[in-house]
Amino acid sequence: MTLEGKLLIGQQAVSGQQTEIHAINPATDERLEPTYMGGSKADVEKACALAEAAFDTYRETSLEERATFLETIASEIEAIGDALIERAMAESGLPRARLEGERGRTCGQLRLFAGVVRAGEWLDVRVDPALPEREPMPRVDLRQRHIALGPVVVFGPSNFPLAFSVAGGDTASALAAGCPVVVKAHSAHPGTSELVGRALQKSVETCGLPEGVFSLLFGSGREVGAALVADPRIQAVGFTGSRSGGTALLSIAQNRPQPIPVYAEMSSINPVFLLPEALKARGQAIAEGFVGSLTMGAGQFCTNPGLVIGVKGTDLDGFLDVAGKVVEGSAAQTMLTPDTHQAYQEGVERLSSHAKVREVARGEKGADPHQCQPALFAVAAADFMADEALQREEVFGACSLVVECTDPDEMKRIAAQLEGQLTATLQLDDGDLGTAKQLLPILERKAGRILANGWPTGVEVCHAMVHGGPYPATSDSRTTSVGSAAIHRFLRPVCYQALPADLLPEALKESNPLGVSRLVDGKREA
């Protein structure tokens, strides 16, 4: 397929008229063709109008139709073949294996949501039958289901050109919920976005859905992105990216005449707690595992372990020694964009020049222009606690800070002082269970996911996953952006009181024709 550099608005491919966008191969600084021209307010207007026009039809597609649509998207993405992987490699600097894995994850995610749609748990069907004989007042028949919120805007980040992008988790879960989606493509991978966008566009046509179910816009965040979030037809926003980007969208969404929810996944440093017995028993293995997680994908994950907390002493020294050596032997890796690399360099420099922070190790220098040189630093817990910036700064990339505590109690105080996180990790052995039990209630209030003896990178797409957490990890701790529960972000409950059978939605009919799990008078029918 030849890339055309056009906006995809419904079934049309439209030439933009605004700012030029060029993808850059970060490994070579080469400018990639074609040029993408940003959309205008008129393009935003058209995409939103189509989404609105599609909504009532799309939200009432049958479970089977909607599931088939999601599966069709997955097949169409796979059908692009190697061209997708090659373009994504060129635009992101990520290696082939990583992108093939990410494609698998993206298509698996779409198929997972197809299964979720068919199972119908998301409808949260509740039936409270009429009680005509009840005293002092009879009860009429009351039934509840969830319906889609309305058209949704999705903003993806640079670091997952497939799994969090055009057909990523936000799009898949919004489509599964019955919401049309308008994607604002990330300017770092417009070609990858166009390829996936065309797969989506084609799936809409193949499945006979109204064209407004999907549109893809290119353009600057200020012009296109802000206009999308402000559009009165848009009813929710999915965003993955920086804290400043997320809070800016949040502010627009909250100041609309009708405020709307924003699901922004923003900032996390993912603390790892090295409990004493585990550190003593297997400090070397932990150090190796840690550096593996730290440097994977040049550290460009929102779940990258950016903070390690341990008790000062020979065991922690041993850990630092091994981790430092592994970091020193770590090859440089090309970062996603020149800007990402620049921001990483500045973050590392701030730590490096911090009076209280000492450098433990740096990885190999890169030969190519935008390569990340891994970095490991250490700081005393008291200095860490005294400096809010150290506690809050996420250096996006393979950089981590080890905090040396005087005792396990100080580890708890650090945990209590942290901001909200996507993850918190415990490295523990049986002898650490007492300490872990004290840390756990603190960490439950700080993070969406708590891990034992693993590493936070590598987020499983499943039913129990929570990729979320208290602010500023996300803007809404009640939700997850990965896993099947992500669908709930795009739904709201509606109660139907004493409706004639002919008017009841399929999901609520007495005979349960969809065969979904129901809560009848408060009791679960499987």
Add this chain to the structure above:
Amino acid sequence: MTLEGKLLIGQQAVSGQQTEIHAINPATDERLEPTYMGGSKADVEKACALAEAAFDTYRETSLEERATFLETIASEIEAIGDALIERAMAESGLPRARLEGERGRTCGQLRLFAGVVRAGEWLDVRVDPALPEREPMPRVDLRQRHIALGPVVVFGPSNFPLAFSVAGGDTASALAAGCPVVVKAHSAHPGTSELVGRALQKSVETCGLPEGVFSLLFGSGREVGAALVADPRIQAVGFTGSRSGGTALLSIAQNRPQPIPVYAEMSSINPVFLLPEALKARGQAIAEGFVGSLTMGAGQFCTNPGLVIGVKGTDLDGFLDVAGKVVEGSAAQTMLTPDTHQAYQEGVERLSSHAKVREVARGEKGADPHQCQPALFAVAAADFMADEALQREEVFGACSLVVECTDPDEMKRIAAQLEGQLTATLQLDDGDLGTAKQLLPILERKAGRILANGWPTGVEVCHAMVHGGPYPATSDSRTTSVGSAAIHRFLRPVCYQALPADLLPEALKESNPLGVSRLVDGKREA
């Protein structure tokens, strides 16, 4: 029990030092003793510190302990006996039968939530077992449960001194979720609030819970209310009241360093659609039912039918004729407060003096100072559509506006132009099903509850209820403030990855010791 006029902070009763608050009997303008002195920032500080201190213990109480606590509160409220009803009558002007019913509803609601806690559906337990053999990567064990958000502030309205107040739905659902609650009492019914607050305080002690599980503060919204919402320990807000009050709290909550959710139930005019066949067949009965709903409790319900939409013609004229006569014969009723009555008079006056609105009928004039004289108005659909203020104004009290359309299509256009609502009602017969099917998708997007052939007043407390709806009916259309699903507002998911069995919360242990419904690998186990 003698009223003391004190703040209840944990197990203490503390004298306030700020603004004086006096309850007024609206039927007599009599000032009721004692004087309540408003709390200070120091009182807010103390209540929040105690709530925070109580949180970790309270949120991990067993399902049985927490359910018993909710049942104890219900029993303690009943144990106050007639003193509660008499004080509430004096403070609200509401009649005995209504307040006895409201007490029954309040205690029933607490017992419903006890059942909800025991059933454990709210935990939303999800288990994705480890798949060690999976290729290319094994899956580790992942489990999810929901935990309480943290301390919650509750603001009640004037119109339900029991069911939406100190131990009302917000408090019951937050306590059920495992959140300590700080209530800011409504200044219209401080004595009722103290009585119920003491029942709660006693229940906390009887059940051996940490004292910070409940506090009750009096004071001005600006001083105490704003300070509570801004306190960093508070993690969510429940509010029922005016649009201006709700949006003010929303703004404070969104501008905290850590924004928090606000569940504000604010403004609704509850449109009723009179479909042609139903109007023709039983216009008189519908008119009588309508005025009954309109004038119940002096119209002081958030679900009061403030807007009626029908097609102009002899059938609608007949409806107006009957409804007008019933309104004219409707007795005046004392309103909740002098301010409420004043605002009602002003709202009626605005409609009465509107050039395009005609007065259909007024009810009987009251003899007492703050009595509501019911009022019914009518307006042509075109004039209604042209005037945004008419579409948006909620006249709190027994006042309604009938909109006369030229045909059923104009009814649809009106529906599409309405703001978000708590309810939308259809009066329909079999011959109206076609029109109803066209209205339904519009109304689903506008309202939290859709009724057929009933009236929106009288909100059933059950599992399928949605007392919520799109903005500005509420600040969060994804939730309900009445019924068992209200508990979800105060919860967030946490995922536990590969945790040793000893660290897993009871709800997630492999043997399912709590016997709760679980989603295992995406499949529902009842």
